[in-house]
Amino acid sequence: MPSELLAALRAALSADRIVLDPDIIESYRADDAEWAPSGIPAVVVRATNTAEVQAVVQACIACRTPVVARGAGTGLSGGANAIDGCVVLSLERMNNVLEINPLERLAVAQPGVVNDDLRAAVAPHGLWYPPDPASAPWSTIGGNVATNAGGLCCVKYGVTRDYVLALEVVTGTGEIVRLGRRTAKGVAGFDLTGLMVGSEGTLGIVTEVTVKLRPLPTASRTVAGYFDSVVDAGRAVRAIAEAGLTPAALELVDRHCLEAVDAWKNMGLSVDANAVLLARSDVPGAAGDEEATAILECCRQSGATWAAQSTDADEAEAMFAARRLAYPALERLGPVLTEDIVVPKAHVPEMLARIERIAIRHNTKIANIAHAGDGNLHPLLITPVGDEDARRRAQAAFEDIVSDALDLGGTVTGEHGVGLLKMDGLRRELSPAVLEMHRAVKAALDPHGILNPGKVFT
């Protein structure tokens, strides 16, 4: 690595922040995105406070070295993958919840706080941080902000951006700024806070996050429906939307996923169905009963082979736990290439049907999990280890899924971010003029081109 960079880092940071051991560096090279290329970092820095982050960014500016910020590395698009010769800046040690304010209904957290830990910290105050990516037990708030993470409850409660009130950011010019506000409303200037959310480390490095909270839901009913096909389950999703219902979660899990979870955790969940739809209603009182009944009816009318409201809270929780475990369970079977398309709700059945045809056309095993209620599908393309031909076929299937999603008026990424895997999709989704606006904003806020360059768009 350039001695100038190392000297600058050593001048600013304690030695224990700076990692040069090649084996440890190797563990920081890539996030969890199968197949995305990654370079070899010159150095990994494990920052413990904002001043250290600023020192790293200033050193990178001085040495014109790319800096790749990183949380837990659970990303699924390669956004946190290293660039050759870069600094990987790990924020995992900045993991304190700094404030919980029940009256203002907000919390302030460092970026390395794990999503579930934030959730657990606010719960005793009767408060709730809704965004709940399936990676919530491992992924960090900083990473969630970088990708504008979604999750199961987004269908009713929105995504990360909807909860970020304010950010502390180290900018592309090496300054520490506070964006946003602590008040419930505010329009003083451009929404630079929202612009940072989902920008995948390309516009600034987030060092503190102030999030809105909601009251903890008090009620929960789970409805499960079994279907012969994912397309039938998709019809139920559309029927629920047509009926004007707003479940608090509406997840689709196919048999591939349940079987993989059982094979791993022996939860005994594999069912006699090719697709399971899991819905939750959190409306209190009789209105919640009505909602659950209406969801059940939509399942039945869409061809459910079996559907019922769960009377056993443990059973219901096990079903949702299986949904969350589906991804790591499938990863045990071989490299998983994860899609993250979103289509209009009306087209959920059609998109699922197209995915089935794509699987056949390219002779590729495609499992399906989906935040079906908001049309966010995660077809998971599974290939045997080391089978290059299968990998090529899966890649072709991946491209076809993107094409079909765009064809149906959808988007290439709902919650994982563009990173490296969806750069081509982004180029296809956005017009040249909109891409030019992206380049202009990037150049304005990262004038030295050091912030995660080469990601999202070029």
Add this chain to the structure above:
Amino acid sequence: MPSELLAALRAALSADRIVLDPDIIESYRADDAEWAPSGIPAVVVRATNTAEVQAVVQACIACRTPVVARGAGTGLSGGANAIDGCVVLSLERMNNVLEINPLERLAVAQPGVVNDDLRAAVAPHGLWYPPDPASAPWSTIGGNVATNAGGLCCVKYGVTRDYVLALEVVTGTGEIVRLGRRTAKGVAGFDLTGLMVGSEGTLGIVTEVTVKLRPLPTASRTVAGYFDSVVDAGRAVRAIAEAGLTPAALELVDRHCLEAVDAWKNMGLSVDANAVLLARSDVPGAAGDEEATAILECCRQSGATWAAQSTDADEAEAMFAARRLAYPALERLGPVLTEDIVVPKAHVPEMLARIERIAIRHNTKIANIAHAGDGNLHPLLITPVGDEDARRRAQAAFEDIVSDALDLGGTVTGEHGVGLLKMDGLRRELSPAVLEMHRAVKAALDPHGILNPGKVFT
């Protein structure tokens, strides 16, 4: 006006789009912000479609002429005020609702659609567009987007930005772009949609708006509390927040306002109280009854002289109507300088107390309406027509209110925008580095400096 500009406009537009009559031009000079300076436009263009907007922007680029976009002119910060020699581009004729889609829960509207008209259009589908500025009967969706308008229901349902899914925009380089998406989720690229919302015509001109909708609330209970002072009413607001309640509206109206409405509309609303707090609960069933009762209890414990749940829907609606009419009613008494500060909910009583002291200190009549539930206060500074000394005193009071709001951790504008009136406040609220980020983004997206220059920040 420069003949080059006129020639360019005439080449691109039908003659009836181009207004040169000085009397009509005069009526397009300013929005509803008292005391904000306005220049004299060279020409007013009333566009009827996106291509015409593009033609105007391209002509302005060619002639380096500022263009000020304008909806209904109900803005309260001077954001739509003309600049000498500019083109005022009125979008009021682009007033069609283009699509209402119950399944996807979205609507597509041209920018000149009046807020209440959009609301009325979607209601027969059982749908609701929540943002409801008090100007909803007159203000347009385009103007609402430009200022990120709020309203009464924001305390529970959020502001305009929370509902904008996608925009068609004519950019600072004269191109027509589509930003955002029609799907429930999406993270493909930077949130340029959110960046446009609240940018007051300085980053692009919005020609089409796709908004999220919600189901129409089915229940409504109104609780009213009377108080001897606005500070006591503010204590009730804090108590409601402390109790973890989420009213669907929580409005404060003082006697100045109710008396002004009565003087105008003879609604018989003036009450034997110095402040009225109006709360709405829209939770269905028993949970809603509990919420209303809990709100009532907070009023009583905070010193309400009288408090009750309204049993008469007409009476409740009249109270909310009076709240909405307060601003125009006060305007009949003389020039009104409108504040739009937001403070943390904990500081609502303290801020109201400070406003009372400021009124005494500067011998200025200050009426108070407030979206109190989210700490968004609208002290209204009323001066007799032509009284220059009163005007100077009111200006000093205005500055003190801004100072106190910032001192309490608040923001200078919650929903009206910066425009011209809050430019000094913005400079005080944001750090120099954040202002520099604003300048960089502005230069990136408006490279010719033609989009509403001199507004928001310089």
